[in-house]
Amino acid sequence: MPITQEQIVIALKKVDSGTGDLDIVTRDWVKEIVIDGCRVTVILEVPARAGPTLEPVRADAEKALRSLPEIKSGKVVLTAQIPKNGGKAAQSKKPSKAGGQLDLPDVKFIIAVASGKGGVGKSTTAANIAVALARLGPSVAVFDADIFGPSMPRLFGLSGRKPNTDGKRIIPLQAHGIKLMSIGFMIAEDDPIIWRGPMIMGALEQMFRDVAWGKTDVMIVDMPPGTGDTQLTISQRVPLAGAVIVSTPQDIALLDARKGLNMFKRVEIPILGIIENMSYHLCAACGHREEIFDHGGACRTAEELGAPFLGEVPLDLNIRTTSDEGLPIVMSDPDSPHSQEYMEIARKIWAKVSAGERKAPTISIGGKTVV
Ligand SMILES: Nc1ncnc2c1ncn2[C@@H]1O[C@H](COP(=O)(O)OP(=O)(O)OP(=O)(O)O)[C@@H](O)[C@H]1O
Ligand SMILES: [Mg+2]
Structure with missing residues (x-):
């Protein structure tokens, strides 16, 4: 029976x-x-x-x-549980923003790295940008929001590791000076968890809120692939400073990139720019450059959509092998041209988000602001 x-x-x-x-x-x-x-x-x-x-x-x-x-x-x-008020009022004295945004007072800027389509290199790009940002000076955290296929434990060489708690909150693991949180630290990699929409946000919310992030200048959120409800909910609930879209050059991926970009536009999140990943191929043996796909598509799409183009990263064996070894290339080979490209992209991203911090001076006359 x-x-x-x-x-x-x-x-x-x-x-x-x-x-x-x-x-x-x-x-x-x-x-x-x-x-x-x-x-x-x-x-x-x-x-x-x-x-x-x-x-x-x-x-x-x-x-x-x-x-x-x-x-x-x-x-x-x-x-x-997600409280009926959107999950925030219980722990925050500040009024909740539209849709019950999470309150992360210690984190200055949160940046989503997203794409419309899976497998375009979001996680690889997110990890390298995080390391590049940390090298520029700001304190950096990485939040792996990919519940279904968390990549950050592997990319940062922390597979199988479990974070400690201080009795109240989870202490994030650290690698290369970056604080990390991922569902991959909580469950075994091959654990088949059945997630439903509200559960995903519940788990993510817990991971955001119950972690002792400490003062952090920038948090990179590695988004799950696609533009479904989960991604939309994350974009609404996490107070994002902006989004970076990763795309491969093929038309179809670019079409997906447009979907990704439009999703953020719908919720009024600034697009910090588009990165073309696997843009061209450099032969490991002779250095010959091959444009396997229609290179330059992301740059054209960025122009058409009025989004900044942040840079291009080639399809290169070293990028993959260093990722698999848990040492993103910006860390393992910082002087390589690819690392320089990631550094340049990180500089652009940091310039954009930190510019928002510097408020223009105002002039008041008689208590009234005129400029
Ligand atoms: N520029 C690159 N050169 C070589 N290999 C790359 C590059 N970018 C990503 N890869 C490889 O492509 C595969 C997919 O990359 P990654 O996991 O970063 O993609 P993703 O968009 O995060 O995927 P998912 O949608 O499943 O989360 C990985 O094996 C990664 O090492
Ligand atoms: Mg990924």
């Missing part, structure tokens, strides 16, 4: 929520029970603040599931 929802609920009712007198069902934490033959996944939606302390409850719930003989594989996932 296949297992039923009722049987699972009865088992979960025996799991204490950590208070000693209330079980997780009574507390209404069981948000979803997914039965797939003899595999069961239970989603517990818990108060965001309590999240980091509830691992024992999660483990107990998993034990309760596995005690049912019909269940071969039982998995329990914690996600954060």
Whole structure:
């Protein structure tokens, strides 16, 4: 006989929520029970603040599931509740902005690195730009918002590492002087988590808010691929200073880049510029330059769309191998022409965001601002 929802609920009712007198069902934490033959996944939606302390409850719930003989594989996932007010008022004294934006007072500028399409090199570009920015001086953090395929642990050589907590908040891991947070630090790489829209934002919100970022000048957010609801929600909820669009030169990718760009325009996030990745190929043996794809497309698209063009990065074996080794090329080979290109792009980005910080002087006459 296949297992039923009722049987699972009865088992979960025996799991204490950590208070000693209330079980997780009574507390209404069981948000979803997914039965797939003899595999069961239970989603517990818990108060965001309590999240980091509830691992024992999660483990107990998993034990309760596995005690049912019909269940071969039982998995329990914690996600954060999103309060009805948008998830912010509870921890912030400041009034929440439109759509309940997250409040990250210690982080000066947050920049999204995005594309319309997957696999164009967003994460590689985000990692190298982060290292390049750090080399220019600002304090830098990287937030891996790609819940489905987190890349930052690998790109920064931190696969398998787990962050510590100070009892209240998570201490971000650090590599090359950059603070990092990724869902990849919380779950095993091959862990198949079933995410639904609201859960994604809940988990991301928790990762943003429950991390002790400390004073940070610029945070790079590596966005998940595409322009769906998740990306839109992130763009609305995270107080972004701007977005950088990564595209490969092919027409189809550029079409996707336009979609990415339009998504940010819709939510009035400034486009800091477009980067053409895998722009051309340099032969590792003889240095011959080949324009495999229609090189220059991103620059033309940028012009057409009135967005700045930030630069082009070639398709180069060293960029891939250094990424795989967890040492982005800007770190491992800072004098290479590719690193110089990333440095130049980072300079442009930093100039754009930090320009917004310097307010133009105002002149007042009789208490009234005239200029
Ligand atoms: N300029 C480049 N030269 C050579 N290889 C590159 C370059 N940029 C990215 N790659 C390689 O291409 C692959 C995809 O890159 P990456 O993971 O950065 O893309 P992505 O856009 O973040 O993908 P996803 O949409 O899955 O998140 C990786 O193997 C990476 O090493
Ligand atoms: Mg990626």
